Amino acid sequence: MKGQIGQFKWHIALVLVIGLLLGYTITTGFTTIGLAKGGNPGKPVGGDDPMCSDGIDNDDDGLCDFRGCYEGKGRNKVWLEMDPDCTSDNDESESCEPSPEICDGIDNNCNGEIDEGVLNNCGECGPEPTEVCDGIDNDCDGLTDEGVTNACGECGPVPPEICDGTDNDCDGETDEGSVCIPNSCIDTDGGKVADVQGTITGFIFGEEFSKTDMCNSTAYMTEYYCASGVYPAEKYVDCSINWTSCSNGACV
Numbered sequence: 535m536k537g538q539i540g541q542f543k544w545h546i547a548l549v550l551v552i553g554l555l556l557g558y559t560i561t562t563g564f565t566t567i568g569l570a571k572g573g574n575p576g577k578p579v580g581g582d583d584p585m586c587s588d589g590i591d592n593d594d595d596g597l598c599d600f601r602g603c604y605e606g607k608g609r610n611k612v613w614l615e616m617d618p619d620c621t622s623d624n625d626e627s628e629s630c631e632p633s634p635e636i637c638d639g640i641d642n643n644c645n646g647e648i649d650e651g652v653l654n655n656c657g658e659c660g661p662e663p664t665e666v667c668d669g670i671d672n673d674c675d676g677l678t679d680e681g682v683t684n685a686c687g688e689c690g691p692v693p694p695e696i697c698d699g700t701d702n703d704c705d706g707e708t709d710e711g712s713v714c715i716p717n718s719c720i721d722t723d724g725g726k727v728a729d730v731q732g733t734i735t736g737f738i739f740g741e742e743f744s745k746t747d748m749c750n751s752t753a754y755m756t757e758y759y760c761a762s763g764v765y766p767a768e769k770y771v772d773c774s775i776n777w778t779s780c781s782n783g784a785c786v
Contacts, residue, residue, distance in 0.1 A: 632644050635649065636649075637653060639659075655673065655674040665681065666682060667679050667682040667683055667689035669689075685705060686704040695710060697714035697740030699739075713740070714739070717739065717764040719763065720735050720736055721734045721758070721760045725759050728771045729777065729785045731747045731782055732746070732757075732758070733746040733747070734758045736760070736766065743766055747783040748783045749780035749782070749783055753774045753780060754770060754773065755780040757769050757770075773785035
């Protein structure tokens with residue numbers, strides 16, 4: 535009989551050892567012992583992790599200082615520390631100490647939302663980015679390049695006004711200022727004088743010009759002159775009619 539009792543005790547001890555190694559939680563008449571699979575031996579609900587009392591919503595479940603819990607049964611029973619899925623089973627969360635919400639990626643006022651009401655228009659922390667002229671809505675106000683384009687509605691400096699009959703600088707005026715030199719023409723031979731080689735010089739629509747009488751052949755020449763006193767003009771002259779030929783840009 536004693537041998538049977540000793541053998542029974544030996545069997546009980548063996549079962550306890552195997553149960554501990556396999557992760558069973560074994561209940562005796564006095565206490566609960568065991569190794570929660572993946573956890574710590576005999577770890578009570580609540581735990582002693584420093585994060586359990588730091589006043590911060592570490593697991594982002596909207597509650598601060600979630601202590602953890604056991605989940606599962608038997609060999610599948612595991613200790614979940616800071617697990618948001620366990621909040622409805624064995625939460626034991628303490629109320630978070632609310633503070634004004636600031637933009638820092640943390641739920642400061644413990645309402646389950648992060649950085650609500652303190653983000654800028656672009657959904658980020660800090661002031662809105664400055665609008666620059668780049669075709670992008672930098673400050674996230676729904677407008678692009680507002681207040682930073684030039685008078686012509688483009689990026690960069692205003693184009694300079696040039697003499698071309700166009701309002702280059704978009705100020706409502708065309709060729710204003712001194713960009714256009716008045717039209718002018720000077721003829722050194724005094725006009726339509728074929729037997730004297732002359733040269734006309736001046737400006738037309740801001741462009742400078744200079745043209746000298748020339749022979750096109752031994753009989754014909756091109757005579758340059760000023761029309762209406764300001765515009766360059768030309769005519770062909772047959773030197774054989776009143777003269778003999780053309781030489782050095784003049785009829786002779």
